[in-house]
Each structure stands twice: as structure tokens, then as C-alpha cells.
Amino acid sequence: MLPPVFGVLFDGIAYGMLLFVLSVGLSVTLGLMNFVNLAHCAFAMVGGYTTVTLMNQFGWPFFATLPMAFIVSALASVVFERTLYRRLYRATDLDQVLLTIGLAFISVAVFAWFYGTTQQPINVPSYMRGSFAFLGINIAVYRLFLIGIGIVVTLALVFGLEYTRFGAQVRAAVDNQRMARGLGIDVDKTFALTFALGSGLAGLGGALAIEIVGLDPVFAFTYLVYVLIIVSVGGLGSIVGSFLAAILIGVSDIAGKYYVPELGAFLIYLVMLVILMWRPAGLFGRR
Amino acid sequence: MTLSDTALTPQAYIRSQSRWRPIEIVFWLSLLLPYVLFPNYLSLASQIAITAMFALSLDLILGYAGVVSLGHAAFFGIGAYTAGIFSKFVWGELFTGLLVATALAALVGYVTSFIIARFRHLTLIMITLGLGLLLHEAANSASWLTGGSDGLQGVQVWPLLGVFKFDLYGKTAYGYSLAMLFLVFLFARRIIHSPFGLALRGIRENWTRMPAIGAASRAHIRKIYTISAAMAGLAGALIAQTTETVSLETLSFERSADVLVMLVLGGAGRLYGGLIGAAVFMIARDQFSGIAPQFWYFWIGILLVVVVMALPNGILGGLSALIARWRRK
Numbered sequence: 001m002l003p004p005v006f007g008v009l010f011d012g013i014a015y016g017m018l019l020f021v022l023s024v025g026l027s028v029t030l031g032l033m034n035f036v037n038l039a040h041c042a043f044a045m046v047g048g049y050t051t052v053t054l055m056n057q058f059g060w061p062f063f064a065t066l067p068m069a070f071i072v073s074a075l076a077s078v079v080f081e082r083t084l085y086r087r088l089y090r091a092t093d094l095d096q097v098l099l100t101i102g103l104a105f106i107s108v109a110v111f112a113w114f115y116g117t118t119q120q121p122i123n124v125p126s127y128m129r130g131s132f133a134f135l136g137i138n139i140a141v142y143r144l145f146l147i148g149i150g151i152v153v154t155l156a157l158v159f160g161l162e163y164t165r166f167g168a169q170v171r172a173a174v175d176n177q178r179m180a181r182g183l184g185i186d187v188d189k190t191f192a193l194t195f196a197l198g199s200g201l202a203g204l205g206g207a208l209a210i211e212i213v214g215l216d217p218v219f220a221f222t223y224l225v226y227v228l229i230i231v232s233v234g235g236l237g238s239i240v241g242s243f244l245a246a247i248l249i250g251v252s253d254i255a256g257k258y259y260v261p262e263l264g265a266f267l268i269y270l271v272m273l274v275i276l277m278w279r280p281a282g283l284f285g286r287r
Numbered sequence: 288m289t290l291s292d293t294a295l296t297p298q299a300y301i302r303s304q305s306r307w308r309p310i311e312i313v314f315w316l317s318l319l320l321p322y323v324l325f326p327n328y329l330s331l332a333s334q335i336a337i338t339a340m341f342a343l344s345l346d347l348i349l350g351y352a353g354v355v356s357l358g359h360a361a362f363f364g365i366g367a368y369t370a371g372i373f374s375k376f377v378w379g380e381l382f383t384g385l386l387v388a389t390a391l392a393a394l395v396g397y398v399t400s401f402i403i404a405r406f407r408h409l410t411l412i413m414i415t416l417g418l419g420l421l422l423h424e425a426a427n428s429a430s431w432l433t434g435g436s437d438g439l440q441g442v443q444v445w446p447l448l449g450v451f452k453f454d455l456y457g458k459t460a461y462g463y464s465l466a467m468l469f470l471v472f473l474f475a476r477r478i479i480h481s482p483f484g485l486a487l488r489g490i491r492e493n494w495t496r497m498p499a500i501g502a503a504s505r506a507h508i509r510k511i512y513t514i515s516a517a518m519a520g521l522a523g524a525l526i527a528q529t530t531e532t533v534s535l536e537t538l539s540f541e542r543s544a545d546v547l548v549m550l551v552l553g554g555a556g557r558l559y560g561g562l563i564g565a566a567v568f569m570i571a572r573d574q575f576s577g578i579a580p581q582f583w584y585f586w587i588g589i590l591l592v593v594v595v596m597a598l599p600n601g602i603l604g605g606l607s608a609l610i611a612r613w614r615r616k
Contacts, residue, residue, distance in 0.1 A: 034408070084596070087596070088595070094355050094555075097357070097412065098547075102588040105588030107588075109588065225416070229417075232410060236409070266424040266425065269420050270421065276414055280406055281410070
């Protein structure tokens with residue numbers, strides 16, 4: 001029999017995996033182009049609403065909607081990347097912040113217009129809803145599934161970056177963009193693809209998040225803070241960093257809510273500030 | 288820079304920059320017009336004056352020194368809560384309340400400025416955001432002192448100078464806020480048109496080269512950040528005194544984001560940018576108050592995209608570009 005602290009740890013890790021899937025794309029694109037994209041969670045929200053629409057309007061099964069959430073978010077992000085973002089790659093932080101915060105505001109209003117401001121319900125398959133006892137702690141099947149997804153995504157990204165040609169180009173561009181251009185790598189194209197992949201993953205995260213945290217139009221801002229914390233704590237462009245930071249923030253958040261609920265989100269903000277002051281470039285950042 | 292500019296001595300350059308232009312005097316005199324033209328909108332005018340002061344404080348760090356802050360409402364909220372709590376538990380005298388609130392905001396600003404001056408780029412944005420959120424959570428938890436999400440109730444202030452009571456129409460409130468805004472503006476104007484102000488603009492343009500010509504970037508950032516925090520605290524104290532209530536919203540991320548939008552809309556890095564931006568933003572919000580808040584933000588979003596893409600220096604930047612083009616003809 002394990003003490004209850006392991007139950008909190010399990011929930012925290014599952015939550016952390018969800019946050020990881022939401023944030024890893026932003027980490028890589030920030031590391032690649034230094035583009036501060038505050039609309040990242042708006043793309044996650046696109047994925048979430050894709051799943052809701054397909055399930056509730058068209059009766060698709062939950063699992064079939066997940067790839068669609070990925071694809072729709074990725075396509076939406078490419079449209080914005082090609083039309084708006086690319087003009088600001090060399091602009092100041094402030095301009096990037098303003099443009100993307102503006103897009104996030106617009107996304108909140110647009111989804112509120114079409115779907116209302118209430119939480120969107122979905123029905124995940126009944127076998128995903130249950131839970132079982134393991135060594136005395138309560139394991140929810142859906143959370144176990146989240147941990148599985150998190151691990152699969154991490155492995156896919158790490159191996160993809162390490163062993164594919166495209167991964168090598170991304171790594172080269174993150175390390176030294178000018179040198180990579182000099183070697184004939186089309187950094188802009190690499191960035192556009194990475195951006196689409198990252199936003200697609202965010203969309204997948206948004207779809208997966210509905211069952212845990214719900215979905216309403218302010219999702220673009222409520223989870224933006226978490227995502228930014230993970231990216232800055234983990235270090236830009238570092239997948240392992242984001243993975244560990246997501247677990248750290250997920251566990252701190254769940255443990256904080258469980259043991260000291262009166263503190264609210266105080267704890268994770270404190271964790272972020274302390275880590276950033278100790279290591280300004282994040283735990284695994286190189287710059 | 289044209290040749291005639293470079294021919295000036297530094298002293299003469301600063302003096303020519305700081306001369307009062309006729310349009311400025313007209314601008315400040317016209318701010319008295321609401322008493323005659325819009326007597327029903329004086330409390331809105333008072334809110335605008337206070338928000339303009341807040342935007343001006345952000346302009347000093349963001350527009351002039353290039354420090355992007357997503358948590359400037361922290362100081363506004365500190366000032367508001369300090370003034371509110373002071374008048375509730377100590378006494379309702381206005382100027383001591385302002386003084387205490389400004390001093391506390393300046394102190395917190397000074398302490399945090401040591402952190403701010405060390406970081407740039409995303410880390411800086413995250414740290415300002417984090418400090419703001421941390422304070423918001425702290426004020427929410429400490430409901431025994433702040434009233435939590437219900438806001439601070441029971442704030443009572445004495446009449447201004449012992450004579451002018453704060454009425455429902457905001458006659459006193461507007462005069463009081465406007466006078467304070469003018470004083471703060473004079474102070475900001477003096478700073479900007481000083482060698483220190485020039486050094487700040489240098490730091491904004493190139494953070495690493497300024498120390499090479501003898502301007503200590505970090506020390507300058509610390510100074511201006513403290514000044515800006517004090518100013519934001521003063522604005523917060525005014526809102527607490529004129530509305531006699533303090534809500535948790537004074538510390539919120541929305542307030543930080545709104546003031547950023549106002550400043551950018553008006554034109555960052557211009558003394559009047561924050562003032563014009565605050566007026567346009569608040570009047571528009573008042574006119575469109577019928578629509579639900581989320582749709583109000585839709586237009587704010589569109590506005591931000593348009594400003595970044597088409598009007599990079601805000602309304603004032605666009606106007607001065609137009610005037611420059613017209614003069615060249």
C-alpha cells in the first residue's frame with residue numbers, strides 16, 4: 001500500500017503530460033525564431049473546439065477526432081504564419097507580443113460568438129472514464145492514457161529531432177540560425193513546418209484537455225500562463241527541458257491545490273520566479 | 288537627424304526639445320472643457336485622467352527605456368490598496384494617503400527593479416507577468432485585509448482641502464485627478480528632457496553599447512523603474528480615493544494588458560501617447576459599454592493587429608508622419 005502522496009504525484013504527472021503536449025510546440029518555435037507567440041493556446045483552443053464539433057455535431061468517436069484536432073490546428077496556424085507572423089520575425093518583442101495577444105483576444109471573441117461562453121461537454125468512451133486501485137492509490141484510466149500520450153509524443157519528438165534530416169535542420173537552425181542559412185538550409189520553411197507541427201500538438205493538447213479541465217473561450221488565456229511558465233522554466237528549444245518543467249509545474253499545481261488550497265495558483269508562480277532568477281535561460285536553456 | 292540638429296550643442300538641443308509648444312498649452316487648457324461641455328461625464332473624465340497617469344508611468348519604462356512589462360498593474364494595485372486601507376484604518380486625509388501609497392509602490396518598485404534590470408527578452412516578460420500574477424493571488428488570499436474578490440469596502444476620504452466634497456458627478460474628483468496628472472506630467476517631462484532621459488532612449492536602442500559611453504544601463508533602468516512604479520502607485524491611490532472602493536481588478540492581468548494597449552494605441556515613446564491612448568480607449572469603451580465584454584475584446588484584438596501591422600507608432604506617430612509629409616510638399 002502506497003501513501004496518498006503517490007496519488008497526488010500520479011495526478012500531477014498526468015496533468016504535467018497534458019501541459020507538455022500543450023506547450024512543447026511553443027518551446028521549439030521560440031527557440032527557433034525567438035518569436036514570442038502568445039496566441040499559442042488559441043491554436044490549442046482550435047483543436048479543442050474541433051473535437052467538440054466533430055463529436056457533438058457529427059457523432060464522430062473521440063479517438064477519431066484527435067488526429068483531426070491536430071490537423072485543423074496545424075492548418076490554421078500555417079495560414080496565420082504565412083500572412084501575419086512572418087512579417088514580424090525581425091520586429092521587437094513588443095510588436096510580437098501585441099500582435100499575438102491581439103490574435104488571442106480575437107480568438108476568444110470568435111469562439112464565444114459561435115459556441116457561447118459555457119463549458120463544452122463531451123462524452124469520452126465509457127472505458128476511458130473509470131478508474132482502478134493499484135497498490136492502494138486510485139488510478140484514473142484517462143489520466144493513465146494522458147501519461148501514455150505524453151511519453152509517446154516525447155519519444156517521437158526526441159527521436160525525430162535526433163535521427164531525421166528534418167530534425168537535424170531544426171537543431172542546426174536553433175543552434176545558429178545564420179550558420180544554418182549559410183549551409184543552405186531553408187530556415188523559413190523549416191520554421192513554418194515546425195510552427196505547424198507545434199500548433200498541431202497544441203491542438204491535440206486542447207482536445208485532450210477537455211475531459212480534465214473543460215473548454216471555454218477563455219482557454220486561450222488561462223492556459224497561456226501555464227504554457228509560458230513551462231517554456232521559460234524548461235528553456236527555449238529544449239524538449240527534455242519542457243518535459244521536466246511540465247512535470248514540475250503539473251505536480252506543484254496539483255500538490256498545491258491538494259495540500260494548501262487557500263494559496264491558489266500562488267505556488268506555481270513562485271516556483272517559476274525562483275527558477276528564472278536562479279537560471280534566467282531556464283533549466284535546460286543554453287542562451 | 289538633419290545637419291542643423293547636429294550643429295547644436297547638447298545643452299541647446301535639450302533646451303530646444305523641452306520648450307513648451309503652443310499646441311501643448313492648448314491641449315492642457317482644453318482638458319478643462321469637460322466642466323462646461325460634458326458636466327455629466329466628469330466621473331468618466333476623472334477615470335481617464337487617472338488611467339492616463341498610469342499609461343504615462345508605463346511609457347517611461349516601456350516607451351523610453353524599452354522594458355516590456357506585462358505586470359505593471361501590480362504597482363497600480365499596490366497604490367490603490369495602500370490608499371484604500373490607509374483611509375479606512377488610519378484617516379481619510381487625501382495627501383498623506385497619496386504619499387503613503389506612492390512611497391510603498393516606490394519601495395516595492397525599487398526592490399523588484401534589481402530583478403528587472405538583470406533580464407531581457409522573454410525572461411523579462413515572464414518575470415513581470417509572474418510578479419503581477421503573484422501579487423494578484425496574494426491579494427485574493429489575504430481577504431482579511433483586502434476583502435478578497437469582493438473588493439475593499441468602507442473606504443472613506445475627507446473632502447479635498449477640507450472644502451470640496453467628492454460628489455456623485457465627479458466635479459471634485461476630476462479637478463483633483465487632473466491637477467495630479469498635470470503635476471506628474473511636468474515631472475515626467477522634466478525627466479525625459481534631461482540627459483538621464485536621453486540616456487534611457489540610448490539604452491532602449493542599444494543596451495550593451497550604452498555603458499561604453501558612460502551610461503550605466505542597469506543603474507538607469509533601476510532608477511526609471513522605481514520612478515515609474517511610484518507613478519503607477521500614485522494613479523492607483525487616486526482611483527481608490529475618488530471611487531472610495533478598491534476592487535481586485537486593479538491588480539489583474541487585464542489591467543496590465545489594457546494599459547499596454549492604450550499606450551501602444553496612442554504611441555509609445557511619446558509623452559502624450561499614453562494620454563491620448565487612454566482617452567480614446569476609455570471613451571470608446573464607455574460608448575460601446577452595451578456590448579458584452581468578450582466582443583469588446585474582439586475589437587481590441589483587431590485594433591492591436593492593425594496598429595502593429597499598419598501604424599507602428601500609434602495614433603501620434605501616424606499623425607506626426609502625416610504632418611511631416613504635408614510639410615515636405
